[in-house]
Every structure is written in C-alpha cells, then in structure tokens.
Amino acid sequence: MNGNMLIKNASQLITLSGFAAKKGKEMGELGVIHNGAVMIENGRISAVGKNQEVFKERDESILRQRGFCILDASDRAVLPGFVDSHTHFIFAGYRAEEFAMRLAGADYMEIMKRGGGILNTVAATRKATEEQLMSLGSKRLDSMLSHGVTTIEGKSGYGLDRDTEIKQLKIMTELNNTHPIDIVNTFLGAHAVPGEYSGNGDAFIAFLIEELMPEVADKNLAEFCDVFCEKKVFSTDQSARLLQCAKRMGLKLKLHADEMEHIGGGELAAELGAVSADHLLYASARAVREMAEAGVVATLLPLTAFSLRKPYARGRYMIDQGCALALATDFNPGSCFSESIPLLIALATINMSLTPEEAITALTINGAAALDRADIIGSIDAGKQADIILLENPSYHFLAYHIGVSVVEKVIKKGKLVFDKKQGGIIHC
Ligand SMILES: [Zn+2]
Structure with missing residues (x-):
C-alpha cells in the first residue's frame, strides 16, 4: 500500500473542517457532506467534496492503474480518526x-x-x-x-x-x-x-x-x-x-x-x-x-x-x-x-x-x-494527514446511539487501511 486512496459514496462525510480548536457553539458544526468523497495521495488528503467534485467515474480505472485503493463507503459515515x-x-x-x-x-x-x-x-x-x-x-x-x-x-x-x-x-x-x-x-x-x-x-x-x-x-x-x-x-x-x-x-x-x-x-x-x-x-x-x-x-x-x-x-x-x-x-x-x-x-x-x-x-x-496539531490532523481537509475512519452505519448518530459498542468498521492511517473489522481486525503491512 502506497497511501493513495479514493473513498467514495460516503452517505455522510463528516469533515469537521478547520485548522484550529472549535469553541462554544462552533462545536456543534460537523460540516456534513452527503454522498461525499475523499482523494488521498501519498498519505495526505488532496481533495474533499461531493463525489462528482472529487473524481469522475471514467477516471477510476486510471486511478487503479496508478495504484489507488478505491473504497466504496456506501451506507457508511466517514469521519476523521x-x-x-x-x-x-x-x-x-x-x-x-x-x-x-x-x-x-x-x-x-x-x-x-x-x-x-x-x-x-x-x-x-x-x-x-x-x-x-x-x-x-x-x-x-x-x-x-x-x-x-x-x-x-x-x-x-x-x-x-x-x-x-x-x-x-x-x-x-x-x-x-x-x-x-x-x-x-x-x-x-x-x-x-x-x-x-x-x-x-x-x-x-x-x-x-x-x-x-x-x-x-x-x-x-x-x-x-x-x-x-x-x-x-x-x-x-x-x-x-x-x-x-x-x-x-x-x-x-x-x-x-x-x-x-x-x-x-x-x-x-x-x-x-x-x-x-x-x-x-x-x-x-x-x-x-x-x-x-x-x-x-x-x-x-x-x-x-x-x-x-x-x-x-x-x-x-x-x-x-x-x-x-x-x-x-x-x-x-x-x-x-x-x-x-x-x-x-x-x-x-x-x-x-x-x-x-x-x-x-x-x-x-x-x-x-489539545496536542497542538489542529493544523495537521483532526479534520478531513485538503492538505491534512489522511487519518480517517468508516463506521458500519450510514449516520454518525450511531456513535452515541449504539451505547458502549464500537461501530468503527475501518481505520485508515496516512492513507493506508490499518484496521478492518470485516478482515478480522488489525492489518499488519
Ligand atoms: Zn492523567
């Protein structure tokens, strides 16, 4: 894996867009994009938006040739790690x-x-x-x-x-x-x-x-x-x-x-x-x-x-x-x-x-x-490190609603899949 990835079709892409701490009322703003996609190159996020803003269907085979992993996040919420x-x-x-x-x-x-x-x-x-x-x-x-x-x-x-x-x-x-x-x-x-x-x-x-x-x-x-x-x-x-x-x-x-x-x-x-x-x-x-x-x-x-x-x-x-x-x-x-x-x-x-x-x-x-790193992690913004999670549910609400149970299905670290519940857990590369 080379840290190149396209995540597409996210039912909810929770961006938390920003490069500093969110205070007071701002803490309620998640920056949700429906039918969202994230392009990741060399472990960094290069584009974020709705599917059609981030990639064109016809380009997918080219991306595959260039070694991109393509992850379909249909029926899943996608968030920063x-x-x-x-x-x-x-x-x-x-x-x-x-x-x-x-x-x-x-x-x-x-x-x-x-x-x-x-x-x-x-x-x-x-x-x-x-x-x-x-x-x-x-x-x-x-x-x-x-x-x-x-x-x-x-x-x-x-x-x-x-x-x-x-x-x-x-x-x-x-x-x-x-x-x-x-x-x-x-x-x-x-x-x-x-x-x-x-x-x-x-x-x-x-x-x-x-x-x-x-x-x-x-x-x-x-x-x-x-x-x-x-x-x-x-x-x-x-x-x-x-x-x-x-x-x-x-x-x-x-x-x-x-x-x-x-x-x-x-x-x-x-x-x-x-x-x-x-x-x-x-x-x-x-x-x-x-x-x-x-x-x-x-x-x-x-x-x-x-x-x-x-x-x-x-x-x-x-x-x-x-x-x-x-x-x-x-x-x-x-x-x-x-x-x-x-x-x-x-x-x-x-x-x-x-x-x-x-x-x-x-x-x-x-x-x-809190770790003085809001400029490099903590949100899904172009330029940031691609630390991203996929839930097994289409809505972020399941994080609170499914009490005491982890709904995290996949974890991507610097553009690489490192945990997948469906593949039995931690992926050792
Ligand atoms: Zn302590």
Whole structure:
C-alpha cells in the first residue's frame, strides 16, 4: 500500500473542517457532506467534496492503474480518526485488587497515601524491561486503533526517577515509529512524589527541573510537560515553578487540574498559556472564563470520574461559556483502566449532556488542538494527514446511539487501511 486512496459514496462525510480548536457553539458544526468523497495521495488528503467534485467515474480505472485503493463507503459515515489526547499507556503491573477496594468504599487518595495508587505502578514499571513495556504498549495501541483512534498522547510518570522516566519516553518514541498510531510524548515526571522524596515535594521538583527536564528537552524526548497539580500532590506554586521552567526549555504545557478539589489549576493553565488543562471536575467559573479567553483546551475525562464515582466535569457549562472542549480516555492502570471510546461517548452525551456533534468535535479536531496539531490532523481537509475512519452505519448518530459498542468498521492511517473489522481486525503491512 502506497497511501493513495479514493473513498467514495460516503452517505455522510463528516469533515469537521478547520485548522484550529472549535469553541462554544462552533462545536456543534460537523460540516456534513452527503454522498461525499475523499482523494488521498501519498498519505495526505488532496481533495474533499461531493463525489462528482472529487473524481469522475471514467477516471477510476486510471486511478487503479496508478495504484489507488478505491473504497466504496456506501451506507457508511466517514469521519476523521479519533484523537485520544490524554493517556498513561506505558506501565507494568495491574491494580485490580485496588479497584475492588475502591468498589468496597476505599478512597483513591486514601489508597495513594498508603503506598498504593501511582506508587504501586511505579514499582512495577521500574522493574519491567524495555521489551516487556514495548509489548504491553503495542497491544494497548492495537485496542485503541480498533476503536478508531489514530493519534494519542502518552505520558511518562511511572518512573519518577531518571532512568525509568527516560525509558518510558524512549519506548513511546519507538512505538510511534513502529505502530500505525501516532504518539505525542508528554513528560510527567511530576506525577507523584516518589518514596525517596517522601514529604519533600520541593526537593523532587528541584530534581526534575535541574536534572531530568534538561535531558528530556535536549534529547527531544517529549513535546509537552505535565504536572499533577492537586492538593496533597503538587501545589499551584510547585506546578508553576516546574511549568515555567519547562516553557523556557521549549516544552509545551499541560496540567492535571482541579480533579479532586479546586486549588486553582485551571486558573494557572490560563495564566501560563498551557495548551490544555485536563480533568477540571472542580474548576471554578473564573477558571472556565479565563481558559476560554486564553484559548486553553479543556480536556475532560469522564471515564475517570465514572470509575472513581466522582461528579462529572461541567462540560455543558464550559461549552456554553465559550470553551473549546476535548474528550480523552485517561487510560491508566489505576483511576481509569479503560480505553473505550464508545463508553466515553456514552458518558459525555448521556451523563454530561453534550450533543453527539459536540462529543465528536471533542474527540477529533479539539483533541488535535489539545496536542497542538489542529493544523495537521483532526479534520478531513485538503492538505491534512489522511487519518480517517468508516463506521458500519450510514449516520454518525450511531456513535452515541449504539451505547458502549464500537461501530468503527475501518481505520485508515496516512492513507493506508490499518484496521478492518470485516478482515478480522488489525492489518499488519
Ligand atoms: Zn492523567
């Protein structure tokens, strides 16, 4: 396969046309073309429109001779691939017992205080070999791909020491080169205070700033820097110190903000010009207003709230206040062991009152914007990378309507078919 393809006869071609985040009311505009077609050359979209605008029937044999794959999307909706802009997918060890404890009533922060939680995963990830982590990561990516995800963000943060943090970032770089899914690396050294620095978060932040972050930046191991800005983890002062340094070193910024309590993470994201602030269950009205004004993407992770039995972030309110919202899974071994895009869409639409259109925008162009990539992915526009999915239904409404079930039939990455439910799943070229 050479990345040349014609997709024709799409009952609905959902373009999401645009090169920047969609805010507020714009999130309801999908840019639907009926009986649509997409021309793809060398992995890039070269033309989009109605069938007759994109190609002439008589030219099809010429296209075939030139090595084009011709895909008939009759009775199918065609959309940009999903972007999962917040995951922690490189880890060893599972925390199933901890999940059972939580179901029995234990509190997440309480478990963390007792040495469980993130630190549990840190111990297992430090011990794991690169080969083990590569193999685990690759399998998880396959599952994401089967849900129509074509780009993800992946965070370090299960090392909390020099070697393991670097190991996690290098593995993600390697998987980015070998797996069809594109991976954007985020350095999350400030995910928790490790045992070695117990009770001394300031010293750990200093270690990250002085010793680890310069190496990450110099070796280009990450594009973003993130911090778990939360009461009893890292304060807004510590987070600000870390992120200001990251910015000076050329890293873009993200924050885990106001997840368990409101401590001002959303406001800090706006003040520092972060690309996104994530979680935001307890974000204040002021934070929402400031984020909307500063153009910070509000990334909501309802699977985590669901898994922790917490109230959902106020997605409906944020959109009504003019925010750009993204949705992501937060796939991780503790607070949210799920990469399920169908369940994510169900929670966003049924429990958070987003419309299906807004949920789709949040998972495509706005997910791309949360990774500072709205200019190259997240919509079906000429010039963009050809990351496209075909549903097994003629309407995008089935994404919300078919609750908890994936309706993704085919996934095209850079113009190549990489997943086909009808051919038994992942296609290894
Ligand atoms: Zn997270």
